[in-house]
Amino acid sequence: xxxxxLTTTVGxxxxxxxxxxxxxQFSLGKIGREELAALERQxxxxxxxxxxEIGLDILVHGEMERGDMVAYFAELLTESMxxxxxxxxxxNRYYRKPIIIGKLRWQGPMTVEMWRYAQGLTDKPVKGMxxxxxxxxxxxxxxxxxxxxxxxxxxxxxxxxEAMELEKxxxxxxxxxxPAASTRPEEMALVSQGLAVVTEGLKAKTISHVCYGxxxxxxxxxxxxxxxxxxxxxANSDYxxxxxxxxxxxxxxxxxxxxxVHDHRLETVEEVKEGIRRGLEVLPLERLYIxxxxxxxxxxxxxxxxxxxxxxxxVREVKGELGLES
Amino acid sequence: MLTTxxxxxxxxxxxxxxxxxxxxxxxxxxxxxxxxxxxxxxxEVTIEVIEEQVEAGIDIVTDGQIRWEDDQTYFARRMDGxxxxxxxxxxxxxxxxxxxxxxxxxxxxxxxxVEDYRFAAAHSSQPVxxxxxxxxxxxxxxTSEHYSSFGELVLALARELRQEVLALERAGAPIxxxxxxxxxxxxxxxxxxxxxxxxxxxxxxxxxxxxxxxxDIEGLFPQVLELPFSAIGLDFVMGPANYEVLRRGxxxxxxxxxxxxxxxxxxxTVEQIVDRIQRVSDAVAPxxxxxxxxxxxxxxxxEVAQAKLARMAEGVRRAQEVLR
Ligand SMILES: [Zn+2]
Numbered sequence: 115x116x117x118x119x120l121t122t123t124v125g126x127x128x129x130x131x132x133x134x135x136x137x138x139q140f141s142l143g144k145i146g147r148e149e150l151a152a153l154e155r156q157x158x159x160x161x162x163x164x165x166x167e168i169g170l171d172i173l174v175h176g177e178m179e180r181g182d183m184v185a186y187f188a189e190l191l192t193e194s195m196x197x198x199x200x201x202x203x204x205x206n207r208y209y210r211k212p213i214i215i216g217k218l219r220w221q222g223p224m225t226v227e228m229w230r231y232a233q234g235l236t237d238k239p240v241k242g243m244x245x246x247x248x249x250x251x252x253x254x255x256x257x258x259x260x261x262x263x264x265x266x267x268x269x270x271x272x273x274x275x276e277a278m279e280l281e282k283x284x285x286x287x288x289x290x291x292x293p294a295a296s297t298r299p300e301e302m303a304l305v306s307q308g309l310a311v312v313t314e315g316l317k318a319k320t321i322s323h324v325c326y327g328x329x330x331x332x333x334x335x336x337x338x339x340x341x342x343x344x345x346x347x348x349a350n351s352d353y354x355x356x357x358x359x360x361x362x363x364x365x366x367x368x369x370x371x372x373x374x375v376h377d378h379r380l381e382t383v384e385e386v387k388e389g390i391r392r393g394l395e396v397l398p399l400e401r402l403y404i405x406x407x408x409x410x411x412x413x414x415x416x417x418x419x420x421x422x423x424x425x426x427x428x429v430r431e432v433k434g435e436l437g438l439e440s
Numbered sequence: 441m442l443t444t445x446x447x448x449x450x451x452x453x454x455x456x457x458x459x460x461x462x463x464x465x466x467x468x469x470x471x472x473x474x475x476x477x478x479x480x481x482x483x484e485v486t487i488e489v490i491e492e493q494v495e496a497g498i499d500i501v502t503d504g505q506i507r508w509e510d511d512q513t514y515f516a517r518r519m520d521g522x523x524x525x526x527x528x529x530x531x532x533x534x535x536x537x538x539x540x541x542x543x544x545x546x547x548x549x550x551x552x553x554v555e556d557y558r559f560a561a562a563h564s565s566q567p568v569x570x571x572x573x574x575x576x577x578x579x580x581x582x583t584s585e586h587y588s589s590f591g592e593l594v595l596a597l598a599r600e601l602r603q604e605v606l607a608l609e610r611a612g613a614p615i616x617x618x619x620x621x622x623x624x625x626x627x628x629x630x631x632x633x634x635x636x637x638x639x640x641x642x643x644x645x646x647x648x649x650x651x652x653x654x655x656d657i658e659g660l661f662p663q664v665l666e667l668p669f670s671a672i673g674l675d676f677v678m679g680p681a682n683y684e685v686l687r688r689g690x691x692x693x694x695x696x697x698x699x700x701x702x703x704x705x706x707x708x709t710v711e712q713i714v715d716r717i718q719r720v721s722d723a724v725a726p727x728x729x730x731x732x733x734x735x736x737x738x739x740x741x742x743e744v745a746q747a748k749l750a751r752m753a754e755g756v757r758r759a760q761e762v763l764r
Contacts, residue, residue, distance in 0.1 A: 198705060198741050198744070199454035199741030199742065199743060199744070200452060200454055200459070200741060200742075201450075201738075201739060201740065201741055202450070202451060202452075202535070202738055203534065203535055203536060204510075204527055204535060204536035204537060204538075205509060205538075206462055206465040206466060206469070208452065208459075208462065211534075211741075213705055252534070253534050255704050255705040255706070256704060256706065257704070257705060257706040294534075297529065297532045298532050376526070
């Protein structure tokens with residue numbers, strides 16, 4: 115297989131209706147933990163099959179067992195975190211925000227079992243998916259620590275331990291997402307320190323997905339983040355940040371988002387190819403990965419599949435034009 | 441020394457109390473109930489949150505902004521010249537609003553908040569403050585294609601929102617509160633803010649307050665004292681530098697003292713509240729203080745918000761004894 119222009123996804127997949135229904139029933143106490151877990155595994159198997167069928171190179175397990183990327187971990191850190199009452203996020207949407215209530219410490223594997231199950235279903239590598247320490251803290255209330263720094267660094271210890279467990283289980287790619295990173299440019303140093311703790315000593319390839327922000331302001335710090343690969347959105351900002359890459363070369367790998375996950379509209383193969391070509395103008399193909407802008411969980415199953423098919427087709431055609439085998 | 445709130449209040453309680461407004465909005469969106477029925481639930485919830493504030497010991501309440509989706513679109517949807525775009529993050533919070541887009545000349549059509557004020561005032565045993573999103577902040581949090589400069593848009597909005605302030609004054613609002621958090625993020629625009637608010641408030645005789653949050657007024661003091669308001673509200677939680685600023689000169693207006701963290705569930709102690717009040721007591725006389733949370737309370741679960749207000753009122757009572 116030619117190295118370069120490998121395809122992947124950011125992490126989440128849409129939950130099938132039967133799983134959404136089961137999650138509701140579980141929260142109402144109508145079905146048990148075991149029954150829900152069985153359906154989560156069923157959906158995970160479907161996510162893996164879909165990615166294999168579409169022909170992606172590096173797979174994800176789809177996060178069928180997670181509702182919210184912060185609350186999932188908070189609920190398992192029972193000794194140091196709790197879940198609050200409802201807080202509005204926008205419109206008529208509410209969520210339960212986690213609360214740090216004690217000293218953060220790792221209590222046991224949180225993601226390994228599901229990763230192992232998903233990896234057991236495929237020969238392609240499946241990424242281990244973690245939420246970064248800065249985002250974990252920023253999106254939680256804090257009733258224990260006096261400083262954000264202390265909280266982030268202790269949380270980083272927890273996530274580091276989890277990353278080590280994933281690596282021990284055989285994960286070759288470990289993604290640590292920090293979507294909160296770009297909201298407060300003045301705290302980018304703290305984001306970086308947290309990630310440095312998480313990735314220290316890992317041999318697996320480390321990835322961080324960063325989104326929703328003004329990249330230009332924090333560009334220098336983002337390209338210095340202590341991970342091997344940056345996963346960034348580009349399609350929904352018309353590839354503006356490629357211009358930054360051109361002016362400030364750096365040596366990390368980049369996973370470039372080429373389909374907009376917040377838009378129902380299906381991109382054409384031609385426009386995705388154009389995005390890939392623009393990526394290739396500033397990054398060598400062995401350092402360029404191709405994926406959607408962000409997690410796919412806000413799309414329907416059919417929309418997600420259609421966008422990924424277009425993306426994979428575009429990559430095949432670009433490779434063909436470059437004389438590379440797919 | 442009076443207690444007040446900055447503006448919004450959590451719209452739904454937690455179990456076992458029912459989330460009636462959330463259910464009603466969902467039913468309205470599915471077309472199962474009409475506007476009148478939704479309005480009825482909004483009315484009931486407004487009364488409920490006014491009672492919760494009064495019960496907690498708040499002297500000057502708001503209607504909780506129960507009918508507001510957010511500070512921007514509540515005005516933008518009801519004025520000419522705006523369309524509403526996609527979701528965007530509100531400052532550095534994990535809360536989103538739909539971003540208004542200015543696509544034509546902005547124009548005030550009819551009162552936006554006057555009926556809300558009247559309803560709240562008729563159902564409150566305490567005075568009700570009327571919040572208005574300021575022209576600078578509304579412009580800063582919108583996109584604009586229509587005006588040739590940002591400054592022009594701000595001044596146009598100031599002229600139009602002036603109609604809202606005058607309408608609230610005619611309705612008898614005892615305090616009109618103009619909110620301008622965005623100026624703390626671009627302090628170099630202060631001359632523009634000054635001009636806009638000057639035009640907006642010209643000839644207004646009702647008591648008017650200006651509130652900011654999510655930062656400090658370092659660099660804007662003492663100029664803020666020139667603004668046409670009798671009180672200025674500051675956030676001392678996300679803007680701890682405000683304590684230093686106040687040491688630099690006499691604060692010749694009343695001060696909205698935002699010392700209760702409205703973005704974290706950790707409950708302040710009475711001692712902390714007294715201590716924070718004492719820290720500003722050299723610069724501002726106790727009778728010139730409005731003690732309030734650092735910003736609107738919607739970042740908190742409803743029960744925590746009320747507990748914080750009750751604790752705040754307790755802290756203020758203790759401070760009054762200590763400072764006497
Ligand atoms: Zn993202």
